[in-house]
Amino acid sequence: xxxxxxxxxxxxxxxxxxxxxxxxxxxxxxxxxxxxxxxxxxxxxxxxxxxxxxxxxxxxxxxxxxxxxxxxxxxxxxxxxxxxxxxxxxxxxxxxxxxxxxxxxxxxxxxxxxxxxxxxxxxxxxxxxxxxxxxxxxxxxxxxxxxxxxxxxxxxxxxxxxxxxxxxxxxxxxxxxxxxxxxxxxxxxxxxxxxxxxxxxxxxxxxxxxxxxxxxxxxxxxxxxxxxxxxxxxxxxxxxxxxxxxxxxxxxxxxxxxxxxxxxxxxxxxxxxxxxxxxxxxxxxxxxxxxxxxxxxxxxxxxxxxxxxxxxxxxxxxxxxxxxxxxxxxxxxxxxxxxxxxxxxxxxxxxxxxxxxxxxxxxxxxxxxxxxxxxxxxxxxxxxxxxxxxxxxxxxxxxxxxxxxxxxxxxxxxxxxxxxxxxxxxxxxxxxxxxxxxxxxxxxxxxxxxxxxxxxxxxxxxxxxxxxxxxxxxxxxxxxxxxxxxxxxxxxxxxxxxxxxxxxxxxxxxxxxxxxxxxxxxxxxxxxxxxxxxxxxxxxxxxxxxxxxxxxxxxxxxx
Numbered sequence: 222x223x224x225x226x227x228x229x230x231x232x233x234x235x236x237x238x239x240x241x242x243x244x245x246x247x248x249x250x251x252x253x254x255x256x257x258x259x260x261x262x263x264x265x266x267x268x269x270x271x272x273x274x275x276x277x278x279x280x281x282x283x284x285x286x287x288x289x290x291x292x293x294x295x296x297x298x299x300x301x302x303x304x305x306x307x308x309x310x311x312x313x314x315x316x317x318x319x320x321x322x323x324x325x326x327x328x329x330x331x332x333x334x335x336x337x338x339x340x341x342x343x344x345x346x347x348x349x350x351x352x353x354x355x356x357x358x359x360x361x362x363x364x365x366x367x368x369x370x371x372x373x374x375x376x377x378x379x380x381x382x383x384x385x386x387x388x389x390x391x392x393x394x395x396x397x398x399x400x401x402x403x404x405x406x407x408x409x410x411x412x413x414x415x416x417x418x419x420x421x422x423x424x425x426x427x428x429x430x431x432x433x434x435x436x437x438x439x440x441x442x443x444x445x446x447x448x449x450x451x452x453x454x455x456x457x458x459x460x461x462x463x464x465x466x467x468x469x470x471x472x473x474x475x476x477x478x479x480x481x482x483x484x485x486x487x488x489x490x491x492x493x494x495x496x497x498x499x500x501x502x503x504x505x506x507x508x509x510x511x512x513x514x515x516x517x518x519x520x521x522x523x524x525x526x527x528x529x530x531x532x533x534x535x536x537x538x539x540x541x542x543x544x545x546x547x548x549x550x551x552x553x554x555x556x557x558x559x560x561x562x563x564x565x566x567x568x569x570x571x572x573x574x575x576x577x578x579x580x581x582x583x584x585x586x587x588x589x590x591x592x593x594x595x596x597x598x599x600x601x602x603x604x605x606x607x608x609x610x611x612x613x614x615x616x617x618x619x620x621x622x623x624x625x626x627x628x629x630x631x632x633x634x635x636x637x638x639x640x641x642x643x644x645x646x647x648x649x650x651x652x653x654x655x656x657x658x659x660x661x662x663x664x665x666x667x668x669x670x671x672x673x674x675x676x677x678x679x680x681x682x683x684x685x686x687x688x689x690x691x692x693x694x695x696x697x698x699x700x701x702x703x704x705x706x707x708x709x710x711x712x713x714x715x716x717x718x719x720x721x722x723x724x725x726x727x728x729x730x731x732x733x734x735x736x737x738x739x740x741x742x743x744x745x746x747x748x749x750x751x752x753x754x755x756x757x758x759x760x761x762x763x764x765x766x767x768x769x770x771x772x773x774x775x776x777x778x779x780x
Contacts, residue, residue: 223381226309227270229263235308236263239301249300250281250395258302270306273381277303277392279400280411295362297394299411307389307412310382314416317376322419323426328484329415334695335535336688338483339569339623342490342539343688346479346567349490349541351498352532356521357422357509360485361414362406364421365514366390369407372420389413418484421513428508429480429489432501436493439475442467481534488534490527498524531570536620536697538570571621572699573629577636579699583706585640590632592639594647597706603645604667607675610641613705617698618680619691628682638677641665720764728765 225231240255248254269275280297299307315331322330327338369390370383377383389411393402407414448467451460459465476497479490491498502522509515525532527541542565580586587593598606614637618630642654642665651657661667667675763771770776 222313222377222379223270223385226306226313226382226385227267229260229267231309231312232263232266232305235305235312239304239308247298247301248281249278249298249303251278251300253300253302255301266306270385273384275306275385275388277306277389279392280394282394282396282401284396297411299392303392304412306385310386310389311412311416313382314373314413314420318416318420318423321376322423323430323482325429325480326419326423326426326482328482329419332690334690335483335620335697336623336690336695338481339535339537340688341481342479342488342534343566343569343623346490346539346541347565349477349479349492349567350527351491351493351495352523352525352527352539353489353491353498353502354521354523354525354532354534355487355489355502355505356518357485358516358518358521360422360515361418363515364405364407364417366404368514369417369421372424386413415484422482422485424513425509426480426482428512429478429505432504433478433480436478436497436501437476442475442492483535486534488532488539495524495526527567533572536572536699537624538572540568540570542568568625569623570626571617571624571630573626573632575699576617576633576702579702580633580636580640583702585706586636590636592636592643594643595640598644599648603648604669604675606644606648607641607665607667607677609705610637610644611675611677613637613702614677614680616696616701616705619689620696620698620701622685622687622689625684625686627684627686631680631682634680634682638665641677720762720767723764723767725764725766732763732768732771 236255236258266275278300280299283296283298284293285296286293319330325341327333327335327341366387370387373386374383390407391402393400395401407417445465445467448460448465451457451465452467475492477492478501481488489498489501491501502517502524506517506519509517523532528543531538531540533539547565577586577590581588581590583595584597585592585595598609601609614634617633621627621630624630639654642657645651645657645661645665646654649657649660651660657665664679665675665677666673767776
């Protein structure tokens with residue numbers, strides 16, 4: 222495996238997957254990026270890997286504030302060049318382990334994501350009466366290295382490859398100038414961390430399958446005689462009023478267990494009693510602690526009644542349709558017509574209150590959900606403001622395309638659109654929202670050079686009820702709002718501007734630098750770097766002639 226990993230074709234394939242991702246251009250502790258690589262570098266890397274000389278450099282550690290404001294989440298930024306080796310390791314690990322993973326695992330897997338997990342719940346959780354919402358505490362931070370290597374060695378017997386994996390786990394990180402070498406956990410933010418998570422938790426998936434095999438009994442529910450008597454009399458209203466179910470869940474003659482996992486979060490559906498759920502939760506806690514050295518977070522692991530309350534999983538509220546809201550069918554037997562309520566698939570709902578609360582916390586809506594102007598957007602151009610609001614809306618609407626209450630997203634659309642209008646009114650000193658609509662139309666069309674460059678059109682709120690595998694379907698909207706609320710961009714499109722040096726508008730290009738020097742301290746800085754520092758820009762427009770002159774050291778100071 223090590224010889225295969227060190228093949229230059231494999232390393233180049235890993236580089237190809239990395240090179241276009243902006244995040245992989247962020248330097249680690251050595252300040253090196255992917256810039257300047259050539260075939261000779263890959264050949265030298267191949268020799269270092271085959272002779273066991275290659276060493277992973279420590280990651281640069283950052284502390285990212287959590288969305289709920291409670292503490293921080295660690296993120297390790299590895300060297301982009303080390304990520305090439307990690308990418309090659311990932312190609313091999315995926316080829317070997319991916320086919321063996323459970324069908325119930327959806328996190329960090331090709332062609333799987335949040336929508337595939339929620340789609341499985343929609344299809345298979347019919348008639349469950351209890352949910353167990355599971356959360357493994359600090360899963361990525363507490364992996365047992367020895368156990369993980371042992372699980373990898375079940376499939377890969379190459380000592381050189383497992384030694385390289387051990388180096389990756391032990392590479393450590395630098396934080397506030399101090400080096401740390403962890404004994405537990407996978408490197409946060411590294412390319413191989415997700416598949417290592419799935420390799421370890423595959424053991425948990427197998428354990429749940431064994432639990433299911435021992436838990437499930439019976440071939441059908443026992444019929445509730447009271448429900449049978451009332452349904453034959455056609456007294457469906459009495460059944461709903463008294464919440465009389467058609468089956469006896471309290472009896473132990475019929476039990477079923479459903480299971481879906483996404484990374485370190487999982488949702489179990491139970492046809493059985495609450496006591497069954499408690500016993501299963503305790504068994505899971507024991508297995509994780511004793512066999513995988515992981516901890517089930519009991520504060521976040523909830524047992525909820527599927528018909529009375531809702532579980533929350535992957536940004537969605539999930540429940541089984543209450544009896545009073547189930548469709549009623551007419552059944553004719555022996556010349557007599559009966560009314561009977563039928564089972565439906567689970568309802569997957571967009572958490573409207575949580576979304577509104579998130580918009581309130583970001584200053585997009587007032588307390589109570591009324592839209593308000595967003596001061597964060599005042600410095601930016603009108604085009605960018607409208608685009609940014611619309612991107613927020615499309616991210617939410619695309620994710621919840623499966624929601625049974627999709628029509629209720631109209632409230633989110635209204636808040637975002639009118640917050641955009643109020644923001645434009647404040648920026649442009651227009652006294653009312655009506656004047657903004659008069660200026661830009663009901664769809665807020667921004668037109669430049671006879672072309673619509675931004676808009677916020679009205680949407681149809683007919684239920685699409687579809688699952689898909691687009692990139693936006695893999696991002697929890699509550700987290701996405703947090704990300705977009707911090708987004709910044711330039712108020713001017715620098716590609717449309719003239720050359721900063723000579724003023725030419727022809728053949729304008731953008732000059733980039735990785736890091737700016739403070740002009741007040743950089744006494745020896747050249748004219749262009751000083752200019753960029755004063756403008757606080759990492760990109761600056763130059764015509765092609767001036768750009769070439771700068772790189773050749775011939776660009777004279779601007780008079």
